[in-house]
Amino acid sequence: MLFTIISFIIFLPSLTSSSETWIKVGSWFSFGQFPVADIDTTLFTHLTFGFALINSSTYELRIASDNEPSMSTFTQVVQQKNPSIVTLLSILVQSAVGDTNLSTFYSMATQPSHRTSFIESSIYRARHFGFHGLDLCCVTPDTSTTKMEALGILFDEWRTAINRESKNSTQPPLILTMAGHYLPSKNTTSYPMESIRRNIDWVHIVSYFYHLPTMENFTGAHSALYDPSSNVCTDYGIKEWISRGLPAKKMVLGLLYQGYAWTLLDPSANEIGSPATGPAITSDGLIFYKSIKSSMGCDGEKVRYNSTYVTNYCINGSVWISYDDAEAIRTKVSYAREKGLLGYKAWHVGNDDNWVLSKAAAATWFPHFVVLGILRDDMGADLLLSNSSCCRAYKQNGLNTNSLNVRFTFTLSSFHLPLPHFRTFVFSSWDPALILGGRRPPSYHEVSLDERKLGLSNEVIARTGPFKRGHEMEVQVHLPSIP
Numbered sequence: 001m002l003f004t005i006i007s008f009i010i011f012l013p014s015l016t017s018s019s020e021t022w023i024k025v026g027s028w029f030s031f032g033q034f035p036v037a038d039i040d041t042t043l044f045t046h047l048t049f050g051f052a053l054i055n056s057s058t059y060e061l062r063i064a065s066d067n068e069p070s071m072s073t074f075t076q077v078v079q080q081k082n083p084s085i086v087t088l089l090s091i092l093v094q095s096a097v098g099d100t101n102l103s104t105f106y107s108m109a110t111q112p113s114h115r116t117s118f119i120e121s122s123i124y125r126a127r128h129f130g131f132h133g134l135d136l137c138c139v140t141p142d143t144s145t146t147k148m149e150a151l152g153i154l155f156d157e158w159r160t161a162i163n164r165e166s167k168n169s170t171q172p173p174l175i176l177t178m179a180g181h182y183l184p185s186k187n188t189t190s191y192p193m194e195s196i197r198r199n200i201d202w203v204h205i206v207s208y209f210y211h212l213p214t215m216e217n218f219t220g221a222h223s224a225l226y227d228p229s230s231n232v233c234t235d236y237g238i239k240e241w242i243s244r245g246l247p248a249k250k251m252v253l254g255l256l257y258q259g260y261a262w263t264l265l266d267p268s269a270n271e272i273g274s275p276a277t278g279p280a281i282t283s284d285g286l287i288f289y290k291s292i293k294s295s296m297g298c299d300g301e302k303v304r305y306n307s308t309y310v311t312n313y314c315i316n317g318s319v320w321i322s323y324d325d326a327e328a329i330r331t332k333v334s335y336a337r338e339k340g341l342l343g344y345k346a347w348h349v350g351n352d353d354n355w356v357l358s359k360a361a362a363a364t365w366f367p368h369f370v371v372l373g374i375l376r377d378d379m380g381a382d383l384l385l386s387n388s389s390c391c392r393a394y395k396q397n398g399l400n401t402n403s404l405n406v407r408f409t410f411t412l413s414s415f416h417l418p419l420p421h422f423r424t425f426v427f428s429s430w431d432p433a434l435i436l437g438g439r440r441p442p443s444y445h446e447v448s449l450d451e452r453k454l455g456l457s458n459e460v461i462a463r464t465g466p467f468k469r470g471h472e473m474e475v476q477v478h479l480p481s482i483p
């Protein structure tokens, strides 16, 4: 006998606007010595070029002569593999790399004629080299109200000039972004939030450098997502930005492809917060992700994951390295999705290890997944119906782990079935718009509910209620990681 075939589709509540933009920004840094042509540009939607500097006498952009060749061909080269990739020219608010004295930047920002020189030259350079936008990196909040006001005026004038140039050139306006500190305020002052909201397309949040071996003789999670005992963490910073008026959709979460190494005081005390005696490996403890993997033997047993802070750490004798491995990266990207941020930005692509982190970030699907309930006939055919109001779905937990438990409730009464045989539970990470358009995803995972079999990489861990019309059925699915 042929069963009647029916399918239904269930969306997580946060999926209602899943067609929203989601950006994946990679940073390229000339000092990273990583060939531009080797970037796997298919893993990103945007790439930033770092850096242009500011000439301390003319206030125009200063392009180091050895940067000019890669800058002038950057967009062209990265578009070869990914023609839709968007490029931004990032301007370091310094007159030389490593100069942390922002006097040049502020004498530009506080003087109308200097601002004009800076703005005009930035637009000219971006267009001349084929970039689609400009990024200002990385002004920290200053306790001087005058400086913060100047920043607001700079953004107003910059946006006006960008729009004017766009009209004149009949090209789309340049994108304008800034990289900002994880906390938007300092004491009583803060970034010029109104101006940022008005003029800046989005803010790259520098959500790291919280604990460094040069600053603290206790091991710490340098880019902790959460911290149970202090406000020095990304979650707190994001909430601060939001409470000060920046919409989540204008924020891009920073991911750091490097770790920091401490020398432990006592190798047997090797948790987060254990006593240390300063940096290990390098003078400031900085170590690239690819080196952590290749030369420190950070694999298997040596690597721990702490879901309270959302960080990995690696223990090799008396060396203790805080860093983000794929687990921490996935959880952070899920967090960014969950909080409705615009996307993430990785600093920087040359430090990845064979694209492990970039792939983990790009493939983190939550909450972009769709659950299909399917009744399948004995010919193996199935049918998609529209998502019906019969179905509720909600997330039970999951953001603190690299897995997700989801509980779905099906009320079969709303289906007019002659003979409901609910046999197979199907889920997929796929754009719900396509599903609604009636197309099956190209890959999906199936679990037989009757037999409670393990799925491909997934497990139905519980269900209640009989599969009968008029009854509620609850299914919990444990999704260990990326399908």
Ligand SMILES: *[C@@H]1O[C@H](CO)[C@@H](O)[C@H](O)[C@H]1NC(C)=O
Pocket: 011, 015, 016, 386, 387, 388, 389
């Ligand atoms: C299906 O669900 C989406 C998201 O909740 C909703 O926008 C859409 O209107 C629904 N379609 C139908 C046919 O119910």
Ligand SMILES: *[C@@H]1O[C@H](CO)[C@@H](O)[C@H](O)[C@H]1NC(C)=O
Pocket: 055, 056, 057, 058, 062
């Ligand atoms: C700044 O610009 C001036 C005038 O173009 C030039 O002479 C000078 O070399 C530039 N400074 C640097 C550090 O590039």
Ligand SMILES: *[C@@H]1O[C@H](CO)[C@@H](O)[C@H](O)[C@H]1NC(C)=O
Pocket: 101, 102, 103, 104
């Ligand atoms: C910052 O740079 C300016 C100009 O180069 C210089 O006059 C000033 O002394 C510097 N300040 C500090 C604290 O280094």
Ligand SMILES: *[C@@H]1O[C@H](CO)[C@@H](O)[C@H](O)[C@H]1NC(C)=O
Pocket: 164, 165, 168, 169
């Ligand atoms: C408008 O564009 C032309 C070239 O397309 C250029 O010569 C001119 O300077 C531009 N004017 C402004 C105000 O940018």
Ligand SMILES: *[C@@H]1O[C@H](CO)[C@@H](O)[C@H](O)[C@H]1NC(C)=O
Pocket: 143, 186, 187
């Ligand atoms: C600003 O706050 C910091 C701590 O965040 C404190 O050390 C500093 O003294 C404060 N400065 C002023 C001017 O209040």
Ligand SMILES: *[C@@H]1O[C@H](CO)[C@@H](O)[C@H](O)[C@H]1NC(C)=O
Pocket: 271, 272, 273, 305, 306, 307, 308, 309
């Ligand atoms: C994370 O580390 C802290 C400090 O060592 C510890 O108290 C906490 O239990 C750890 N969390 C997990 C989930 O292991």
Ligand SMILES: *[C@@H]1O[C@H](CO)[C@@H](O)[C@H](O)[C@H]1NC(C)=O
Pocket: 213, 214, 215, 216, 217, 276, 277, 278
């Ligand atoms: C950490 O301890 C070492 C060795 O005792 C000491 O030299 C260093 O100054 C300390 N660093 C900090 C930030 O306290």
Ligand SMILES: *[C@@H]1O[C@H](CO)[C@@H](O)[C@H](O)[C@H]1NC(C)=O
Pocket: 295, 296, 297, 298, 316
């Ligand atoms: C520990 O790190 C050193 C480099 O500091 C490396 O040579 C060694 O292989 C690592 N140990 C193990 C057991 O992987």
